[in-house]
Amino acid sequence: MAASPTGIIDEIGIALNNITSAATGAVTPVMRLGVTGLSRSGKTIFITSLVHNLLHAQNNGGRLPGFSLLSEGRLIGVKLSEHPDKAIPRFAYEKHLSALMGDDSKDKLPYWPQSTRNISQLRLTLKFQSTKWFTGLAGPSTLHLDIVDYPGEWLLDLPLLSLSYAQWSDQSLSRAERTKATKQTNAFLSALTPLTNEENASEPQAEKLAQLFTSHLKNARETGRAMSTLPPGRFLLPGDMEGSPALTFAPLPDACANAKNDSLYALMQRRYEAYKSLVVRPFFKDHFARLDRQIVLVDALRALNAGANAVSDLGEAMTSVLACFRQGSNNPLTWIVARKIDKILFAATKADHVHHTSHNRLEKIIQRLVDGASRNARFSGAHTAAMAIASVRATSEGTIKDKSGELDCLIGTPAKGEKLDDKVYDGKTKIALFPGDLPEQSESIFQKSLKPDLLNFMRFSPPADLKTDSENNKGLPHIRLDKALNYLIGDWMK
Amino acid sequence: MRKPKAQILNETSRQGTPKSVEKPPRKPAPKPTREPKAFAPENAVVTTSEALDNFNQTPATAILSERQKPRANWILRLALWAGGLLVSLGLALMVDRLIADLFARYEWLGWAGLAVLLIFVLTLTILAFREILALASLKNLDDLRHKSKQTLSSNMPDEGRHILARLQSLYAPRADLAHARQQLDRQSADLFDGADMVQLAEHTLMAPLDAKAKALTAASARRVAIVTAISPRALVDVAFVAYESIKLARAIAALYGARPGLFGAWKLSGAILSHLAITGGVALGDSVIQQLLGHGLAAKLSARLGEGLVNGLMSVRVGIAAMRVTRPLPYNRLKQPQVMDFMADLANITKGEVEKN
Numbered sequence: 001m002a003a004s005p006t007g008i009i010d011e012i013g014i015a016l017n018n019i020t021s022a023a024t025g026a027v028t029p030v031m032r033l034g035v036t037g038l039s040r041s042g043k044t045i046f047i048t049s050l051v052h053n054l055l056h057a058q059n060n061g062g063r064l065p066g067f068s069l070l071s072e073g074r075l076i077g078v079k080l081s082e083h084p085d086k087a088i089p090r091f092a093y094e095k096h097l098s099a100l101m102g103d104d105s106k107d108k109l110p111y112w113p114q115s116t117r118n119i120s121q122l123r124l125t126l127k128f129q130s131t132k133w134f135t136g137l138a139g140p141s142t143l144h145l146d147i148v149d150y151p152g153e154w155l156l157d158l159p160l161l162s163l164s165y166a167q168w169s170d171q172s173l174s175r176a177e178r179t180k181a182t183k184q185t186n187a188f189l190s191a192l193t194p195l196t197n198e199e200n201a202s203e204p205q206a207e208k209l210a211q212l213f214t215s216h217l218k219n220a221r222e223t224g225r226a227m228s229t230l231p232p233g234r235f236l237l238p239g240d241m242e243g244s245p246a247l248t249f250a251p252l253p254d255a256c257a258n259a260k261n262d263s264l265y266a267l268m269q270r271r272y273e274a275y276k277s278l279v280v281r282p283f284f285k286d287h288f289a290r291l292d293r294q295i296v297l298v299d300a301l302r303a304l305n306a307g308a309n310a311v312s313d314l315g316e317a318m319t320s321v322l323a324c325f326r327q328g329s330n331n332p333l334t335w336i337v338a339r340k341i342d343k344i345l346f347a348a349t350k351a352d353h354v355h356h357t358s359h360n361r362l363e364k365i366i367q368r369l370v371d372g373a374s375r376n377a378r379f380s381g382a383h384t385a386a387m388a389i390a391s392v393r394a395t396s397e398g399t400i401k402d403k404s405g406e407l408d409c410l411i412g413t414p415a416k417g418e419k420l421d422d423k424v425y426d427g428k429t430k431i432a433l434f435p436g437d438l439p440e441q442s443e444s445i446f447q448k449s450l451k452p453d454l455l456n457f458m459r460f461s462p463p464a465d466l467k468t469d470s471e472n473n474k475g476l477p478h479i480r481l482d483k484a485l486n487y488l489i490g491d492w493m494k
Numbered sequence: 495m496r497k498p499k500a501q502i503l504n505e506t507s508r509q510g511t512p513k514s515v516e517k518p519p520r521k522p523a524p525k526p527t528r529e530p531k532a533f534a535p536e537n538a539v540v541t542t543s544e545a546l547d548n549f550n551q552t553p554a555t556a557i558l559s560e561r562q563k564p565r566a567n568w569i570l571r572l573a574l575w576a577g578g579l580l581v582s583l584g585l586a587l588m589v590d591r592l593i594a595d596l597f598a599r600y601e602w603l604g605w606a607g608l609a610v611l612l613i614f615v616l617t618l619t620i621l622a623f624r625e626i627l628a629l630a631s632l633k634n635l636d637d638l639r640h641k642s643k644q645t646l647s648s649n650m651p652d653e654g655r656h657i658l659a660r661l662q663s664l665y666a667p668r669a670d671l672a673h674a675r676q677q678l679d680r681q682s683a684d685l686f687d688g689a690d691m692v693q694l695a696e697h698t699l700m701a702p703l704d705a706k707a708k709a710l711t712a713a714s715a716r717r718v719a720i721v722t723a724i725s726p727r728a729l730v731d732v733a734f735v736a737y738e739s740i741k742l743a744r745a746i747a748a749l750y751g752a753r754p755g756l757f758g759a760w761k762l763s764g765a766i767l768s769h770l771a772i773t774g775g776v777a778l779g780d781s782v783i784q785q786l787l788g789h790g791l792a793a794k795l796s797a798r799l800g801e802g803l804v805n806g807l808m809s810v811r812v813g814i815a816a817m818r819v820t821r822p823l824p825y826n827r828l829k830q831p832q833v834m835d836f837m838a839d840l841a842n843i844t845k846g847e848v849e850k851n
Contacts, residue, residue, distance in 0.1 A: 065681035066690050071697040071827070356651055356686050400533050409533065420532050436530040456530035479686055 014289045030144040037297030038152040042349035048096040049391040053475035054078045063475040066482035076127040083123040091122035101467045110462040119150040153233035157280045158324035165269040169251035184219040188212040201267040213250035246274045295345045301457035322373035343383045346370045352390035353457045355408040361438040362388040368442035390479035394460040407434040412460040628755035638822040645688040654688030711813025712839035714742040719806035739812045746816040769815040810836045
């Protein structure tokens with residue numbers, strides 16, 4: 001059992017933060033909804049579509065029938081409001097939306113918006129009629145929904161809080177040796193071998209080592225191996241800290257240990273501690289520890305494309321990411337001091353890349369993937385659920401006749417560079433794709449029989465008709481976004 | 495003794511030519527895994543909601559939907575059949591004799607008699623036809639409720655679409671539901687789960703009907719309460735309660751889309767009575783209310799008023815039972831009406847009547 005990542009001082013800080021927000025939230029409740037996932041899992045599009053659909057929910061083209069507020073006709077209005085916390089970047093909703101609409105590209109073609117690189121948040125204010133008579137008496141109720149978007153990679157840092165530099169070096173070096181040797185990993189390890197404990201602190205040396213270490217981490221991630229072996233996360237997604245000394249360090253072997261103040265080891269150690277106190281702890285204290293609800297987006301299809309190894313890596317990464325959550329049932333007495341995440345939704349995104357008859361299989365797969373994590377969460381008292389969702393539907397469905405019978409197809413435009421059987425698509429041709437059958441038994445996703453190329457869930461470009469849709473005042477088309485929303489915030493709006 | 499032998503089934507099935515290898519006993523052969531393919535979109539048949547409506551019943555649900563029919567004794571049935579045949583033969587003979595007698599008296603009278611007989615037979619056929627339709631419509635509601643329950647648990651999108659299509663055709667002639675149907679049509683396009691579709695249909699279609707059914711029940715309960723309170727004889731209230739109950743049940747059935755004819759009403763009353771008999775045993779809360787109202791507070795004011803309220807409560811329970819029996823969707827998202835919900839209506843029994851005048 002790993003030690004708790006927080007000390008008593010942190011806990012007091014978190015409690016004070018919670019008391020402040022409870023005091024300000026006494027008039028209008030604030031729900032902090034965390035949206036996370038490993039990179040390219042669709043966080044940005046999820047938030048964009050969620051906000052767009054909520055803003056357009058009451059129009060005739062409202063597409064959220066599964067959200068209880070709307071099916072019961074109790075929603076009065078939704079608007080974007082200014083976030084009180086001025087220090088954190090705002091989620092660039094308008095910019096991402098115009099990317100989806102194709103407004104700001106040269107050829108007016110829609111493209112998927114840029115991915116999350118930093119923490120950002122957005123506040124939506126929902127006005128609704130409560131069903132409880134005592135709240136209903138006072139007229140419409142209000143809820144501030146703070147959507148907090150942060151890269152899932154950052155979560156991998158949280159265990160560092162309980163590790164010393166020596167422990168961390170030990171761990172990450174043994175991991176680097178265990179992973180199959182690649183050029184980058186070898187380069188890093190061989191740069192370490194000549195070092196002794198006589199080494200004096202020098203900035204160029206530290207920079208060089210940090211660079212080699214970063215490229216080793218990046219390479220390990222890009223090859224799809226070893227998601228879970230990758231802290232520190234800011235090396236992969238530096239956000240606004242790029243090039244700062246807190247990100248310029250690398251693990252050193254025990255042989256280099258030297259207590260002298262001007263040794264390289266001491267320099268690295270100081271920077272590691274700085275990383276912890278400047279990067280990890282503030283993120284944990286100010287954002288992460290104060291979430292009420294959490295949605296974890298998982299791109300299971302990409303892992304399935306790459307075969308069984310990638311799938312089990314993804315499973316491991318999810319478990320280690322979720323081990324950091326402060327989850328559990330909220331106690332009404334201690335809620336003011338200690339907020340916990342009491343509901344976690346695991347969502348397999350890009351469900352539109354699968355025919356709807358296979359959605360339940362995708363759901364089972366995601367359930368199996370996060371099995372360990374959700375068991376932990378349930379044990380500590382939080383509710384968990386798994387869903388297959390699509391934030392923006394990029395495909396329509398159809399069938400096609402073939403020698404092997406009728407095939408359920410998806411019709412859409414594959415993104416540029418996607419390929420199937422040696423044919424590479426240019427991002428303009430529309431095709432009907434049969435991506436292969438998802439395995440019926442979710443267990444078989446971990447078995448060797450799931451080879452790469454057995455399944456090919458191509459990435460599709462966003463549909464071209466989103467603009468006309470939105471001119472008709474319709475929300476973005478989606479799959480089960482309303483259900484996800486209902487699960488996450490529905491019970492606060494009774 | 496044969497040695498245990500394991501084989502990865504997926505491997506063989508993917509190679510296309512299934513080899514005759516010894517399969518482990520009683521392991522279901524998996525469907526061949528199909529490989530990804532791409533086609534030109536012109537060749538694809540775009541799936542529309544109509545195409546999705548052709549929903550295939552899976553064997554599992556078929557077994558579930560098979561309900562046990564009470565099987566009568568075959569000797570009894572034979573006896574009834576023979577008796578019925580005899581009576582029909584006797585009737586036919588009588589009619590034949592009557593027509594023959596009419597012809598014997600005057601010929602024009604005979605023709606007139608024949609014409610009247612023809613009208614009688616024709617109208618009888620139409621009536622019978624309507625009764626059959628009425629029974630079928632009741633059965634349709636029953637079946638819809640049954641299927642919806644299954645869909646709520648199975649969550650199959652095709653079954654959900656099928657139920658939506660059936661609801662749409664059931665309420666197609668209803669002008670009061672035109673808006674709700676349109677809304678349902680538009681919103682269900684974005685749904686991918688059978689249970690969600692049923693729940694959406696409940697919210698959009700059933701909610702307005704539920705409100706009307708509640709209003710009907712409340713009005714009927716008030717009428718019963720008033721008539722009981724002022725009627726001079728006990729027999730009058732008994733007759734009035736029976737009359738109101740049947741009227742209420744028929745009105746609620748018609749509201750939810752059935753056309754109860756004579757036999758339909760008979761069947762409906764049977765269903766409601768059996769429902770009341772089942773739920774009556776557990777309606778503990780109601781009896782407390784009855785004690786309080788019928789014999790307690792209200793009776794202290796006026797014995798007749800207390801009895802009126804008790805009879806009104808009876809009406810309420812009939813209305814609730816009728817709603818449960820004829821509503822085409824089970825209560826899932828919406829709350830099932832309780833006797834308590836009607837207390838306010840009963841408490842000021844004269845309100846509705848005063849407002850009307």
